[in-house]
Amino acid sequence: MDRTALLELAVGLARDAGGAIEAVRRAGFAIERKGDASPVTAADRLAEGIITEGLLKALPDWLVVGEEACAESGMPAPEETFWLVDPLDGTREFAAGRDEYVTCIALVVARRPVLGVIGVPSKGDIYAGIVGQGAWLESGGARRPIAARRPPGEGLHLLDSRSHRDDAATEGFCRGLRIAATTRMGSALKFAWLAEGRADVMPRLNSGIMEWDTAAGQALLEAAGGRVVDAAGAPLAYGKPGYRNPGFVAWGAAP
Structure with a gap:
């Protein structure tokens, strides 16, 4: 399969999940607790089963x-x-009845994510992109290209975590x-907002967020023209010990 076919495979599975x-x-x-005290539901396990089986x-x-298989x-x-x-990224939002939860599927090659899909189940939307080939949003059955925006003259729109903020x-x-x-919001939906040009920067400076x-x-x-970098300004790499990330900043398009 070429990367376009791989992306369509992931899109279909995100839609099913x-x-x-x-x-x-x-x-x-019901809401259960994993060993690290984070919440998990039947929806997390069911969705991961659908995606893993399909892949x-x-x-x-x-x-x-997969997150749940690793936990178990x-x-x-x-x-x-x-x-x-x-x-199901954003299980806390899902459990609280908010719509800020997503399904995330990525392909990593040589320690770099080369394609990614973020599904928004509550809206039926799908964001997808291949690095070097562009990104798009599927909404209401139609697809349109999306791109990160350059910083506007009036100042940056910052996205902050609802549940994992390090205030200092x-x-x-x-x-x-x-x-x-x-704007404070949950889940990887923040990446989608940056990719769509709805915001400009997302700092996540505390370590501990996982690669998935x-x-x-x-x-x-x-794929949309933005970047995700660590404290040294290098793109995040994948396949690290424990699949654990350092702090990072996600940016829209460069000035």
């Missing part, structure tokens, strides 16, 4: 690293080429920047 998530939401669900059916020799069975060693899956670090980051607006939380968003944003 999103339908399953919404079915669980309508039926009602392995199409490409049985490729490693799939441990973390596999990374390979040169592997999938990273967060079936974020305030320090903002010193010297002209911030015109701040960022891989699809990084690929999407890079």
